Amino acid sequence: MESSAGSVIDGDDAHTALMRELNFFPTPPWAARAGAELIWALDPKASTVWEPACGAGHMAEPLHQEGFAVWASDIHPHGYGDWTGDFLRSDRPRPPWAIDWIVTNPPFAKAEAFVQRGLEIATRGVAVLCRLAFTESVGRYPLMRRKAVTAPFAERVPIQLGSWDPDLSSATAYAWFVWLQPEALADSPFRTAIEAAWAMDASLERIIPPGTCSRLTLADDRVKFAGEAPSPQLDLLGAA
Template sequence: MTERSNTETMAGRDDAESSARPGRPIHISGYDRKGRDFYATPAWVTEALLRHVRFRGRVWEPCCGTGAITTVLQRHGYEVTSTDIADHGFGTPGIDFLGCGAVPDGCRALVTNPPYGDTGSHRGQEKSPAAMLRFVEHALRLTAGVQGQLALLVRFQWVAGQRAAALMSAGPFAAVIALTQRICWFDRGADTNAAQHHHAWVVFDHAHPPGQPPALLFAGADRPRPQGEPPRTAP
């Protein structure tokens, strides 16, 4: 799930039921979803990324929503350019990431919660994983132009998919940061069965040494970095 409106979604309850294979059990959270599937990324998720990765220069958040990821990045001293296809009262609205031909001036890293789930986007829009794959491929092309870095929050099972594996094998894949706690996307997530998926950050770095294997790292919400300890740069 994601915090955005141009954005990732799991299909709605009706879509899930109609598209399931016969005899396959359906998991329903029982919690009413917000319109257009807009959910902010919890701060601990971005904090987990920053415990392992140091970004070089200004960061672009192209699906900024209300600024959940941006706020954490800024708190850690990063300058951030925040854009979104929709207007949520934060950043620069009306910017379609897939229509951008380059990263904003001065940016050398892209950090975001991509706009597609594993079951599809908004009603009437194309389904994942093809849409998700195009998003990642476009992000890699843009960051390649500045020899930059790319960090994307994805469901962990996406990493094991054939399309993702082919993409990561061919690209400057630097690290997977597995989140050891599941993300509750709802305000009452702790009181429901909504937190049903594992997530991870996948990190690409166009300066990653060719042939060097990516790192497998772990992070959760329960281990803050000691004061004064610098973040680790993903190998």
């Protein structure tokens, strides 16, 4: 789990130790696509995204597939992305176009800092995929009060250190946490519901329903994101 990332674990080989230090927990592609659908629902005018913890593209590529123009970066050169460097750095470069949204699965220990920095950059909103336990912090309470939507998954989102395993099971609950900038809130079809929740010192919840995994998993995800060899069946279907 993310809580053990960055700590020394006896028996780690060099690669595993690096993945742990980087807090590299790749996003299941279907969960990224669910995030894209959520953003489109909340902000139909969304267009451009910066994915600042892109890793090997498990989030950025599905966001692009869902219609976003995506600029991707990561602190480590995983072999994917437009820039290698620290998103939290003050002298980081800017993408070649204005950024509507910051969308990412951040290192859990730095998730709050990613949201705060994202709100300084994004013109329309910030969305992060985190363990549902991200809510549980006295220190994050002011940030959570500004949140527009929490979108927990009804089904589990299996995430592991270092790679995506499409056959993995998990008992950990994940959710998308979303903040809207004033302009995006004004345009949002959910504005009335969000503001009504805020008026009651609450935030809106929108559950991502069962069946999302099967609906949003593509035939070639295993090849692209899990590194599996193409199957003869996919070749026949033209999906490999």
